[in-house]
Amino acid sequence: MSQIKDAALAIIGAGHAGRAAADLARELAIETVVLDQGHGNGSGNGALVWLIHGDGTICFSRDDTAHELTAQCIILAPGALDRPRLDEAPVAGGAEVPDIQITSALGLEHGWDPIQRFWYPMCGEAGGTSLERIFLAGAVTGRLGQAIAVWQGRRAVRAVAEKLGHDIGEGEQSEPPPAELQTPPSLDAARLNNEQIVCDCEGTTVGEIRRLAALGCDDVNQAKAFARPGAGECQGRRCAVAVAEVLAAARGVAVAEVGYFRQRWPTSPVSLDQLALFQELDDG
């Protein structure tokens, strides 16, 4: 268990938003740590983040060593995931959904975007959230596209700098570039057949979700407790939207009413050896 020197700013995720944020933080001489597990764009550093606290504590491991650091502010930029395909209809434009595992585990409030058909965490224009140390940037906010991600990353750093009392001068006053609005064809949940698998990890079918709805099952977390969708390896990353849409259709209510999966740390699989590294941790 190592206590890493505390940082003014921690950036989680090194995609477009995270990298833009890190670049500006460096220019502004804000002491910054970037954590990214490193698959995908090659800019990661192998840091596996297991827990983030609203008070700025981050627990992560790298090369089989456990670390804990406290940051005065955190910018979360976990990005987006591919939208899973449930029916056979081709997905024309708009195949991404925000990766809300971390924001859900932090207990932030999320909204449902009925046009782009996904859940996104609520934040202000500068990325500020209901947790004063936590800021969001990039596709996780539900605003997709590289230009807006870069703008949001920089905007969040300026908000952090201001909060930390750095003199950033006039700064940039630019308007945000437009996000790429995706309009995926709506999933005709009512027409899916009962045998269709809705959660690949656990093999939960559309029919099981409908049966639960008939039993009085109101939200996706209740469905998860009873029929396990979202309880498997991907922890609902892939099926969260589809489960919500099928349940909402079966109940005849808006998707916003059935909610999103409640996540708990750690939000991705962790080996017992890695987890045991944290036994001496003082996380109150």
Next chain:
Amino acid sequence: MAERNLFDAVIIGGGLHGLSTAIHLSKAGLQVVVLEKDHPGRHASGVNAGGVRRLGRDLAEVPLSVEALKVWHEIEDFVGDDCGYTTCGQIQIAESEAEHEQQRERVAKLRALGFDHERLIDGDEVRRIVPALSPPCVGAIWCAEDGAANPYRTTQAFFRTARAAGADIRLGAEVHAIERVAGHWRAQLKDDALEAPILINCAGAWADRMCRMIGDDAPLEAAAPMLMITEPVEPFITPVLGAVGRMLSFKQFENGTVMIGGGQRGRAAREVNLAGTRLRGMGNSAATVTALFPQLGAVKVMRCWAGIEAMMPDAIPVIGPSAVAEGAYHAFGFSGHGFQLSPIVGRLLCELITEGRSSLPIEAFSITRFQ
């Protein structure tokens, strides 16, 4: 009757104890309404290790636990579903002579009371039952007839059975106030009110609030025990395993996944109805498991969770009539081990309500012990 929102009994809490009580009372012919603020299994009933354990119980709980196991062995007769129950045995290992001596005293005490379900075994027999166990083991207590079930499947089966028996189960029905009106209890919801001469408090970690509304007092602590479940691995252990000197409850399911519990606590935020995990506690559980089974070090934990449970200062539940209010009863505070008792607690409350006495001794669980 139901149209006028007048019932024979109002049960607050749709967890296993509330549902068990609803099943028994409904079968006895009473019109019952169950008020559940979330959904069945939202907290303790759904978030537990599913242990069907007589082993190591407080002596006051032993008669209830022994009777409950008989129901578990025929659980399909009770709720029309096998609840994932298996008689896999429960074992508590001793890693030192001192620990094994404690076990000898325990088993002798039970014998003196006429119970022989806990059996002392030596290190050789432990290795025969759990060959995968790594550290040397002096001996164990072995309950071959104990077992484990699937909590969410159990909760669902109790829910279905209670409904089928005629109980009116209201989900999302949070009780804001309880009043005494013309010899009846009135439970006030946000936009409805239900009345009955009998009120039963099975509200789990929220039961102390119900107590205060009727004039009882219970020193309940809301805690959030955590559980973890691994990816599937080759079958290597059959019984549920615990240890005298470690916080551990360990069980491999038929699908190969391993559930790890044992009472490490997460964060309980009762005000916002949420339970969170703590990395240190999970780290401790992981270290305990890898000390006993080093071969599992690379196995991945897929999911961790926590639910809010009521803990009493003496770690045994409150079961029985109110200390002060007529027609009011309690069953809460199971302190992390109420799952196995659920079939029997409903039966005892039903006996108390319909016959005025319980067929098993429940004096030790009286709420008056806190006054």
